[in-house]
Every structure is written in structure tokens, then in C-alpha cells.
Amino acid sequence: MPRDRSIRSVLIIGSGPIIIGQACEFDYSGSQAARSLREEGIEVILINSNPATIMTDPVTADHVYLKPLTKASIREILDKHNIDAVLPTMGGQTALNLAIDCDKAGIWEKYGVKIVGVDIEAINITEDREQFKNLMHKIGIPMAPQTTAKSYLEGKEVAQEYGFPLCIRSSFTLGGAGAAVVWKEEEFDNLLKQGLEMSPIHEVMIDKALMGWKEYELELLRDNKDNITIICSIENFDPMGIHTGDSITVAPAMTLSDTTFQKMRDMAIHMMRSIGKFAGGCNVQFAVSPDEKEDIIAIEINPRVSRSSALASKATGYPIAKIAAKLAIGYNLHELSNAITGTTSAFFEPAIDYVIVKIPRWNFDKFEGSDRKLGLSMKSVGEVMGIGRNFQEALQKACQSLEIKRNGLGADGKELTKQQEILYSLEHPSWNRLFHIYDAFKLGIPFKTIQNLTKIDKWFLYQIDELITLENEIEKHKIDTIPEHLLRTAKEKGYADRQLGHLMRCWESEVFDRRKELGINRVYKLVDTCAAEFEAQTPYYYSSFDQENESIVSDKKKIIVLGSGPNRIGQGIEFDYSCVHGILAAKECGYETIMINCNPETVSTDFDIADKLYFEPVFWEHIYEIIRHEKPEGVIVQLGGQTALKLAEKLEKYGIKILGTSFDALDLAEDRGSFSQLLKDNDIPYPKFGVAEDAETAIELSKDLGFPLLVRPSYVLGGQSMKIVINERELEEHIVDILKKIPGNKVLLDHFLDGAIEAEADAICDGEDVYIIGIMQHIEPAGIHSGDSYAVLPPYNLGDLIIKQIEEYTKKIAIELRTVGLINIQFAIKDDKVYIIEANPRASRTVPFICKAYQEPYVNYAVKVMLGEKKVKDFTFNPVKKGYAIKEPVFSFHKFSDVNKELGPEMKSTGESIYFIDDLMDDYFMKIYSERNLYLSR
Secondary structure (H helix, E strand, C coil), rough: CCCCCCCCEEEECCCCEEEEECHHHHHHHHHHHHHHHHHCCCCCECCCCCCHHHHHHCCCCCCCEEECCHHHHHHHHHHHHHCCCCECCHHHHHHHHHHHHHHHHHHHHHHHHEECCCHHHHHHHCCHHHHHHHHHHCCCCCCEEEEEEECCHHHHHHHHCCCCEEEEEEEECCCCCCCCCEECHHHHHHHHHHHHCCCCCEEEEEEEEECCCEEEEEEEEECCCCCEEEEEEEECCCCCCCCHHHEEEEECCCCCCCCHHHHHHHHHHHHHHCCCCCEEEEEEEEEECCCCCCCCCEEEECCCCCHHHHHHHHHHHCCCCHHHHHHCCCCHHHHHHHHCCCCCCCCCCCCCCCEEEEEEEHHHCCCCCCCCCCCCCCCEEEEEEEEEEHHHHHHHHHHCCCCCCCCCCCCCCCCCCHHHHHHHHHHCCCHHHHHHHHHHHHCCCHHHHHHHCCCCCHHHHHHHHHHHHHHHCCCCCCCCCCCCCHHHHHHCCCHHHHHHHHHHCCCCCHHHHHHHHCCCCCEEECCEEEECCCCCCCCCCEEEECCCCCCCCCCCCEEECCCCCCCCCCCCHHHHHHHHHHHHHHCCCCCCCEEEEEECCCCCCCCCCEEEEEEEECCCCHHHHHHHHHCCCEEEEECCCHHHHCHHEEEEEECEEEECCCCHHHHHHHHHHHHHHHHHHCCCCCCCEEEEHHHHHHHHHHHHHHHCCEEEEECCCCCCCCCEECCCCCCCCHHHHHHHHCCCEEEEEEEEECCCCCEEEEEECCCCEEEEEEEEEEEEEECCCCHHHHHCCCCCCCCHHHHHHHHHHHHHHHCCCCEEEEEEEEEEEEEEEEEEEEEEECCCHHHHHHHHHHHCCCHHHHHHHHCCCCHHHHCCCCCCCCCCCEEECCHHHHHHHCCCCCCCCCCCCCCCEEEEECCCCCCHHHHHHHCCEEEEEE
């Protein structure tokens, strides 16, 4: 049937701030769903408290409410708008929990709002582990032996019955919060107590652990006529016992027999139909025995768009959230077209002729003292995806995307060589186990030992072992003697030129030149959803070493935007927001837009944002080849955070135009000595500083600078390794630690202005004129990273003299740095004097917050300036709105036991919320002060 015409307006509930376990994949889904509904002429009202995402931008919905995700906020919106339906499936567990609370409170019934895209009863069944177990038993779907426990005593009785190892899973939580594998009886009491406390209904499910079984996921869509299509199969590289969000995953499934796959399909469809009648997306997880029997048991089902939906969408090109939104308003699958081909229907299961590998990205260094072992509770903060013609190529490309100072999987001289450390890592998985599997093969540890310790399927291990064999052969040659077929094989398996240079003891550029000489060239293939059975219309590409190139270069003027790579603490979704707006602004100026990024969670990697999307590592070799292929007018680097900025020097060296602020200016801001000289020449105050390359020099400098000192490495983001030290012993220890982590880096020492107030300003500059888009005052005193501090826009108690100094210095620094585009400057204020802490001539973390607070598309303005299409004076800026906006940092400390929760110069927050108040007497504002015991001057 066609869409339900009674639905004229829809409320979409977002997922709130980014936390570990619920990241920006839901903002991607919500953004796609909102665009999908607006295509149908439906009025979209959206609520979300996250200012960093494009989801809460006016380009996404008709009405955006940046409000707390509470029943009170929902009532307020329903009083203002005549809403016909609510779509709660695009905001993860947060949105679903709110929808359920509103349903229990009778809010939807009172306002005549129908829930679409999900069945509340289905949610209750799947989240209540006891109900779910009983239903699966009723319909004949096998599950692991399991029992619910609502008390400590009940849990002890179950453990006594089942024996160890056991799995504890909290009911109604997200990201595996409260879940754990219990190997020993002495660990059980604490983990059971933790699981019960995490559950909002004080309930856990205790399973007999199926350690070593293989884990799979299926992504499904169902319409109102009960038609179901399987979008994607996903196999976990890691066996059962590691949360899917922390596991390397592969699509399509690699090691599953067709018979078992068909059986799994039937089970998933049967499960989806049994839990309720609803139209939309669904994710089903299974475990399969690692033997020839391939016994299947169900793990769980999520009747909503899930974390894996974003991955499945990017893997297949099938826009799951977009189609799910249309199904929710009444369409059926056969009535909708496949957006990739433009000719086939959405009732067409994707077929792919390439391999996808997803690798999670962790930030354990930010959580000092944390348990780094992986288990049932998700700990990763982001992820990357590699696309290749074979598993090995996709794996290498995913490793190149991680930005962990590795050039891929191995072949970089960073192998672990201590046998006992490797064996321990294989048995106790952490973020680096993949690399240690490679190291184990390279060291000669027997295949059987590696398989016994990891329980990873032999097929995957053979793939890695084969790489070692290939490397041994390559190492026998030099660059001028290596056979063409061997070099081609290495490139086909995903090896970077840099890795091959390491193996053959030559420069990366020599490898590049040699393969060009031999005609070993990278080509670009379409992601087409149908294995080339039908012609694709959507320009979504990945690279490989094949014959046919499918990326046709137009004669239009074009620009490339470099994305920000995987989310991590210090560089998150806020940079993707800037990249998307950069694309939109360049389109408005008539440019063909090209996006390069490797993050499957983001909106920038949606295939209908840029004119061409290259889903490739933000890694020099890949970027350089795309630039050579497309020949753009220039490249924008200042929107993608430190990831893109780090490539500016290479772009400059190879004569590639950087649009906006030049490399020299970017480098000048990072070079503390040169930048301080600039400040000195312009009579701008700054704390006394020094630059050291070893601990001895640092101690000598400290005698002049005086303690306390703020010590940090140069060219890093998120306050990485930044620390305040108060004596020579602490200084020496920290310098040694920094140089161990980042060898060859310079270390900056600043006299720390104890007790100072911090503020920051963001501005747009065209090289001549400057417009300050916002000045924010931090509530915490100096010493806490700006990303971890509550901040108020505009400042709440800085006098006119201070504001005048900030404005004067911001304009002067922006001009002196020859800024073209955005700039962020941070200040310390003490004794009515403003000091410069640092300047970043790029998009900052705070730009999306300011854009949302003032409802102005400042990034668009800045990009038009970068492109030379506009000057600052050409824009008409609206007057500043009344009231205040507060940025509230959000942390995920609950994911880590025994973690150091103390805030300092190194950023630890995973996300943020925005809160609006009318005046400084607002209860929320006063609460912040009472909690932090700070004095409010008014």
C-alpha cells in the first residue's frame, strides 16, 4: 500500500550526547531518516540535546529542539506542534527508553500520537531477557542455557547450577553496560552486583558461556505486508565473549556454509515475526559452534536501527535508515526504489563483490588505570571501515585508517618480539590483539597455539599467516629487482607503499615510482549493491588494484574535503559536522564536491552528501592517488580536525593547493617558538614558555619559567599527554614518558597561570577582515581541558575591559596568521589581563556549538571565504540572541573500573549536550556552581 496520508508530521527522537556504546551512528541514522521523511512532504520535528551533530542542524529537520531527552521536553514539543506520529527507532536505546516512558505515562495517547517503526511490546520482549527467552523457547529457537536473577541470592543459585564460565547481562542497558564474562567463582560476586546495579529494573540474565563459538549478525528490513529482506550478513572476526562493538567484523560472512546461512536467515525472519508486527529495521545476533555441525543459537534481537545498521548501510550502499523511515509511514518494500541503481526496487537483497572489514578504535590512554581487556561491555570510542576486493586488502586498508601510528598490519618495524607478552595478548584480548596475531606468526609461534589461544576461525588466521609468507618473499628483493607479479600481488593484498618500502629498505616514493613504471595502478570501483548486475547511478567508490576504472572524472571545477577519520576522544562528530557543511557550501558555489573519509558512522560518508564519495583511508598514499585522479582546484584540510591537518605538509610539498589558510600559517600556529615571537611582536601577552627536546633541557628551562608548568607535546589533539607538573621530579618523569610515546617530538613548557579564568573565541577571517562568531567562558578554572569544561556562551561575568582585549587579540592574531577561514583562540585571564594560550586556524570543537546556539551556518560562511567566493563583509550576521547557551561535557567513566576520573589538561569527555537558559539565576546554572563549589560573581 502507499504511504499513510494521515501522517503529516513526525517527531524523531535523537540519541543525545555521544557516549561509549551509543555513538554517532545514531545521528547518521536520524539524519538520513529526517531527510527521507521530508522527501515525502512530511513535517519533521526533531529533539536531541547534542549540538555537535549535523542531525540537530536546520538543514536536517523543519523544527529542531536542542533540549534534554525527557518526558517534560516531549510534552513541551507536543503542546507546540500537532504531531501525528513519533519515530523512536533512530536514536538508539536512549530514544527507545524515552518512548517507552512516555507510553507508560500515557503521553502519546493523550496527544493522539501513534508510534511508528516499532512495537513497544516488541521492545519490552527483547529487552526483558526472561520474556525473550520464553518466547524463543515457544517458537523453537535454541538459546544458551540462561536464567534471570533479580537479586544477589538468585544469581548465586544460578551460578551454582551452571558452573563457570558464565555471562552476566544487565536488562535494559546499552553498549553491553553491566555485562561481563565470569571465569572464576571469586570474580562472580562483584560482577553480579555491578550488573544488577546497572540495570534500571535491577535484573540480569545469567547465561552458560559459549566461549569460542563464532558470532554473526543479520540486518533485516520488514514492511507492513510482512515482506522481509536481509540487507547484510556480518561475521565477527573475534569469537563469542567480546562485544560486537569491540570486535573486528567482516561483511559478508566469510566462514559460514550456505546451508547454515540459509538456516540462520530462516531463524532471523521467524524471530522478527514472532516479537510483534512492525515495519522497520531489525538486527539479529547468533552464535555458531566452531565445528562441522555449525549448531546455531540466538543471542539477541534488536527491533530497531542498530549500531551495525550504519556499517551495513555503508558496506552495501543500501540506505537502511532511509528505507526504514519510509516503511514506518506505510510504504512497502516493492514500492520504493533502490537509491544506488535507481531502477531496481528496495525489495532487492544487496549482493556485493568486495569485502568489508570494520576495526574498532579505542582510547585507553585517556583512561589511566583502566582495565584494557575486552569483554561483553563495549569500550571502543569509534571505528573504521576498509573496502577491498579480498579480505587481506580490506584488512590492510582498515588498519591504515586507524591513525595509531601504524602503516597497516605489520611491515613497519613495530612488531612485538617477546614471546610471553604475545602469548598473554592472544589469550587476553585487548585493542592490539590483531597486531599481536601478526607478530605471533612472524615470530614463528605455531598456528595451532595461536588458534587455541584466540579461538579465531582458522580461515582468518590463514589469511594473516599468508601475509607473513608474502613478506618473507618480498624481503629477498630490492626495489629495482622485485618481480612485477610479486609487487602487484602485494598491492592487491592492500600493502601500502610505505610498508613495501620498509620490507625492501627503500623510500615510499621509490616504491610509488617503481609500480608506476610497471603499470601497477590503483583504480576505483563503484559500491553498487548488486555486484554489477545492474548499473549503479551513485558515485560511491573504493580503490583496488584491478583492471577497469569506474570513476569517471568530469571537467567541472571541483574540490576535495578531507574527513576526520575514526571518532576518538578529542576529535569526534563535531568535525564531521564541519565537513558536511563544507560540502554543502562548496556545492552552493558551483563546485563538484569530493569527500574522502573512512568512518562508517558519519553523515559525511553517506553516499548522497557529496557529489563523489571515496570511502578510503585518510592516509597519504590513498589521498594522493585520488588527487592525481580527480585533479581538483584544491583541498580543504581545516574542517577534518588534526587528521586532515597532519596531511597539510605533504600537500604543500607536492604542490597541491590547500584551500583557505596556508600550510605555513597552520605550521606557524603549531610552532610555539614562532607563534610566541608573533605574539611578542604584536605586544600580545602570553605565559612564559620554553621548548625542550629532552628532560635535561626541560629542567634547565624550568628554573627560569618557574613552577607550576603546563607540559605538552606539540602537534597533538585533545590535550594528549598534557599535564601540569609542580616540581623537577614530576617534570623529568613526564618528559621521559612523552618522548617514549612520541619519539622525536618537541615538548612545550608553559608557566601555568594558577587560578586563571579560561575563555575561547572562534572567528572567521578572510585575511583582511575578522568576524568573531562567539566568545565562550569556561566555568572551571584554568587547568581543565576546554573539551571537559562546562562553558557558557556568551561570557557570563567577564567585564567590558576583558571582552575588549579578547576581541582585539582575536582580530590581530587572525590577521597576523594570514587566516583564511576559521580560527579558534584560547585565553587565560588573570588579574584583569588576558593571556594567549594557543591559536588554531581551523574548525574547532566548539564551532558546531556556536552555530547551534546562534542558529547561524558559520561553517558555510567560512568555506565560501576559503574558496574565495565571499569576503567577511559580504555576509549579514544576525544579532546575538538573548540568554545563554551552556555546553555540558559528558563522560563514559562507567565503562572502566578503577579509572582515574580526575579532570585535567588532557581531554576525557566523549560527548556534549547543550542547555539554554534565559538568565544567570536559572536553576541549572546555579546547580553547576553548587556542585563544583565555585563562586559566582554577579
